[in-house]
Amino acid sequence: MLLRSTRASWHDRAVDDSRRQARLRELTLLRRVRDRMDREYAHPLDVEALARSVGMSAGHLSRQFKRAYGESPYSYLMTRRIERAMTLLRRGDLSVTDVCFEVGCSSLGTFSTRFTELVGMPPSVYKRSADDHGMPGLPSLVVKNVTRPIRNREARRRTPRLA
Template sequence: MSSDPRSVAVAAADGMLHFELALAYEVFGSAPAALPGPWYDLKVCGTHAVRLGRFQLEPDRGLDELARSGTVLVPALADVDEDPPGDLVEAVRAAHESGARVVSLCTGAFVLAAAGLLDGLRATTHWAHTGHLAARHPRVEVDPDVLYVDNGSVLTSAGKAAAMDLCLHLVRRDHGSAIANVLARRLVVPPHRAGGQAQFVTTPVPDQDGHPLAELFPWVMRRLDQPLTVEDLARQANMSSRHLTRHFRSTAGTTPLRWLLTQRIRRAQELLETTDDSIDTIASASGMGTATTLRRHFQRTIGVPPDAYRRTFRAPAPTFTDSTSPP
């Protein structure tokens, strides 16, 4: 095994998404001009020519090369309902046992979880799959709100563009902020983004016909401006608070109170994006009560204050030019 984290192996397997794999190749495969020393030694590793959507990729080395590398990158899987390939899981586990720094991009976290690398650790993945990851691997502390999690030798990123955030974080760890900033400018991306992936979540909980909570979710969403407790939710669902909590953990991957707070934040996001309402009005409409309470929870959950969020996500009003006016 290489003790140098700049010896990088990208795992490749059928069913991976080409965006994250290509992103990793772009970051670690081409050195910025200002680099004073050596860059990364990058290899793509797999057992055979792999299918990435409509593309086919021929790996440089076999999966056994992962255990001889200092850093192992696991790109996203397209299908997280199926078990990840067994040979990939074993190779990733062997690499970690050999001392490699193992990094997942987006749903690559399901490979790390299957290998047992995330047990007892905080981790993340694409927000659309965090509940599934938590339910499938209950020993993993899934954080649905962050862009990435750095546990030292095991790192996970949220979806899509958050993979870039984590890759730049690795460059910053290995080469310093100045080089990471140079690389970010070349890639035309920010070297560091404020906030977490909670800024980009749109669907709070998937619809599940026949589920014991299927009728509770819309009932709550119609009453977000009202004070609600776990007991209120349990009474409406006709079950005990303890039973309600078990259903919430299996369905949403979180507790009823945290889910309720998340929905209030989502409502505030929607109003910040689509209205000119004051922060006080939005606080009342989302059940936060006061602007102070909304700002505190919004900053803690989203990572940026409400005003900054509105500036980022509120589309500017269209401007019209009167074609009959003289120039």
């Protein structure tokens, strides 16, 4: 009986180790996809092409990406594009339409809607406010962190104070 439990225990550990290694390989592939989106945000990217590049199906990539990073690949890509758009709008030398196409969006309406969802104001208002209240003298890294878009689920919820 002791021999059987030892054998079963060894087998369980081997299976767990194999699963762990498979998960690490998958996380490496997901990181590769995320890095590609960070680099090529301005290019047309779709989930099918990203999945093909790492040998996964689009559905599996979407599910595992969301599991690993908390948001879908499309949502992640749009957040990167909006962050870059914020930088370009703060710079002030491009129109909202030019910024839209510069960051890889093909529809001004979709760009404006997503920008408003993430930033809390339309891109034209953001551009004007950046012109009015720029942050001269601050390093770009600090400005980027301070103005980073915050998704609704990331915003802190206020707990009601009971008297």
